[in-house]
Amino acid sequence: MRRFRFSLQRVLDVKRIVEEQRRLAVAQAQAAVAACARLLHQAEAERQSAMAANFAAGEALDPAVRTVAWNHRTVLYDRTVNLQAELAERQRVLDQARAVLLNAVKERRALERVAEKRRVAHELAMARLEQKVLDDLAGTRAARGQIQADGQQRG
Numbered sequence: 001m002r003r004f005r006f007s008l009q010r011v012l013d014v015k016r017i018v019e020e021q022r023r024l025a026v027a028q029a030q031a032a033v034a035a036c037a038r039l040l041h042q043a044e045a046e047r048q049s050a051m052a053a054n055f056a057a058g059e060a061l062d063p064a065v066r067t068v069a070w071n072h073r074t075v076l077y078d079r080t081v082n083l084q085a086e087l088a089e090r091q092r093v094l095d096q097a098r099a100v101l102l103n104a105v106k107e108r109r110a111l112e113r114v115a116e117k118r119r120v121a122h123e124l125a126m127a128r129l130e131q132k133v134l135d136d137l138a139g140t141r142a143a144r145g146q147i148q149a150d151g152q153q154r155g
Helices: 009-060 063-154
Strands: none
16 A cells, blocks of 8 residues: 655645744744833833922922933933834734734645645545455455356366
8 A cells, every 4th residue: 555645745844834934933023022012111110200200309409400300201201102113013013923924824724634635535545446456356256266166066
């Protein structure tokens, strides 16, 4: 009985490699989103701390110190806004990487289904061939038995 060999096995292997690369890209995008989210959280905490320190000082501060504090809070606010935009972009990249991964998984699964169907068809064809051979052997054996029975009756 012949062994099953899927004619598109190399294509399936390449699909698996591509899928693994897509999984790696998703993992990298997730790490980038997490890192950016941490930076954003730190920037927001620093900004809140600066605002709280300014309110705690009240009106007792020198105008020059208040200007420096205002500039510092403005820089922190700008940094927070930039990090929010960067986080949104990284989230978009992550979503895109997930969509590409999903497509790669679908392609691999479709090819695996084709391979499974062909394997089942091969096994069925081999079983039919084996049954045909067994039937032919049984027919030959029965014919021999019939010939021997006829020969014994004549003899």
